[in-house]
Structures are given as C-alpha cells and as structure tokens.
Amino acid sequence: MLVLSVRQLTKSYRSGGEPINVLRGVDLDVSSGERVALTGESGSGKSTLLHLIAGLDASDGGDILLDGASIGALDDAGRAAVRRERLGLVFQQFNLVPSLSVADNLSFQARLAGRHDPAWHTELVERLGLKTLLKRYPEQLSGGQQQRVAIGRALAVKPVLLLADEPTGNLDEDTADEVMALTRDLVTRTGCGFLMVTHSARLAAMLDRHVHLHAGRVA
Numbered sequence: 703m704l705v706l707s708v709r710q711l712t713k714s715y716r717s718g719g720e721p722i723n724v725l726r727g728v729d730l731d732v733s734s735g736e737r738v739a740l741t742g743e744s745g746s747g748k749s750t751l752l753h754l755i756a757g758l759d760a761s762d763g764g765d766i767l768l769d770g771a772s773i774g775a776l777d778d779a780g781r782a783a784v785r786r787e788r789l790g791l792v793f794q795q796f797n798l799v800p801s802l803s804v805a806d807n808l809s810f811q812a813r814l815a816g817r818h819d820p821a822w823h824t825e826l827v828e829r830l831g832l833k834t835l836l837k838r839y840p841e842q843l844s845g846g847q848q849q850r851v852a853i854g855r856a857l858a859v860k861p862v863l864l865l866a867d868e869p870t871g872n873l874d875e876d877t878a879d880e881v882m883a884l885t886r887d888l889v890t891r892t893g894c895g896f897l898m899v900t901h902s903a904r905l906a907a908m909l910d911r912h913v914h915l916h917a918g919r920v921a
C-alpha cells in the first residue's frame with residue numbers, strides 16, 4: 703500500500719532577481735514498510751522536498767498524497783495536524799527538549815497528538831536501549847543516544863511515514879550504522895514508510911531503494 707505519493711511537484715524560490723526552480727516535477731512513491739534513501743548533490747532540493755512532504759512549506763504545483771489524502775488541499779492548521787498525527791520527523795540536530803527527561807521527550811508529542819500508547823512506549827524504550835537512560839536529560843546523553851530518543855519520539859505516534867533529513871550526520875560511522883540498523887528494524891516493526899535524505903552511499907545502500915534528485919526531478 704502506498705503511504706506517500708508525490709506527483710509532479712514543483713517549487714521555486716525567488717531571492718531578488720530570477721526565480722530558482724528547485725523542484726521541476728518530482729514524482730515519488732513510498733509504500734508501507736519500504737525504506738527509501740534520497741540522495742542528490744548539494745542544493746539539488748532534497749531538504750526542500752522533505753519540507754514540502756512534511757507540510758512545513760507549500761509547493762507551487764503538483765500534489766502530495768499521504769495515506770491517500772492530499773495535503774496540498776489543507777490549510778496551515780490542517781497540515782500541522784497531519785504532521786502531528788501521521789508523520790514522524792527526524793533531523794540532523796536531534797531537537798530534543800532540554801528541560802524534559804528522556805522519558806518525557808519520548809512521549810510528549812504522542813501525548814499532544816492524543817496517540818500515547820503505553821505498551822508501544824515500553825517497546826520503543828526496550829528496542830532503542832533507553833531503559834537505563836529514562837531519567838536523564840538530553841545534555842547527559844551522547845549524540846547516538848540523543849538520536850535514538852529522537853527516533854523513538856518520532857515513532858511514538860505510530861506514523862504512516864517517517865521522514866529523516868541526514869539523521870546520522872552528526873554521528874561517527876559506527877554509531878551511525880547502529881542507529882540506522884535500529885531505525886530500519888523499527889520501520890519494519892511499525893509498517894510505516896521511511897524516506898531518508900543522506901549524502902552517504904554507504905547508508906543509502908542499507909535501505910531498500912535509492913532515489914536520486916537531479917535537475918529538479920527524481921531519477
């Protein structure tokens with residue numbers, strides 16, 4: 703089943719003079735349980751595409767279907783609701799809340815979305831190896847530990863799609879591989895789709911499929 707369907711998506715930026723046509727008709731499908739790496743040279747529009755799918759910005763044209771429903775037709779509030787309830791987001795900067803414990807960082811977004819599931823929370827804690835860290839605060843964690851919390855937080859809502867922008871960019875190679883392996887397994891367990899921006903051919907090869915953004919289109 704398709705969880706993400708991007709059709710003929712276009713986006714340009716205007717900074718002063720000529721507009722920059724970043725996305726020129728992007729088509730991309732991701733199925734449930736499928737793990738897809740998105741690569742492309744610097745400035746090719748990978749983050750732009752991810753932001754549009756996450757509803758953090760609006761496209762100029764085309765359509766984005768999430769679980770069959772168009773997010774292009776939604777207003778800001780509608781897109782925010784989709785983001786909160788249907789999507790998991792992970793970024794290079796772990797973006798944990800410094801004043802919350804690991805346990806609360808893990809659960810607060812799911813609670814806000816009304817989707818907190820204690821059994822799933824416990825399973826995530828175990829699978830991510832966070833059991834002994836629950837009372838700590840983000841500043842007391844290593845980078846790899848922080849990113850494991852961020853991945854748990856994103857999956858706590860049981861999203862239909864997990865989006866990640868260079869999630870291991872701040873981690874050393876061994877830690878990056880470990881975090882990737884955990885994420886892959888959790889995506890399979892959750893049955894969500896996974897779309898990850900990466901510069902690393904090594905990490906891209908760990909996923910099921912590899913798509914490349916070039917000249918505003920996906921090849």
Ligand SMILES: Nc1ncnc2c1ncn2[C@@H]1O[C@H](COP(=O)(O)OP(=O)(O)OP(=O)(O)O)[C@@H](O)[C@H]1O
Pocket residue numbers: 715716717722724742743744745746747748749750751
């Ligand atoms: N808010 C903005 N205003 C103007 N131009 C922008 C804006 N955001 C991005 N761009 C431009 O759009 C292009 C694509 O940027 P984007 O960040 O999506 O690329 P990327 O493939 O993610 O790059 P990188 O791999 O370096 O992170 C770049 O030329 C960038 O300068």
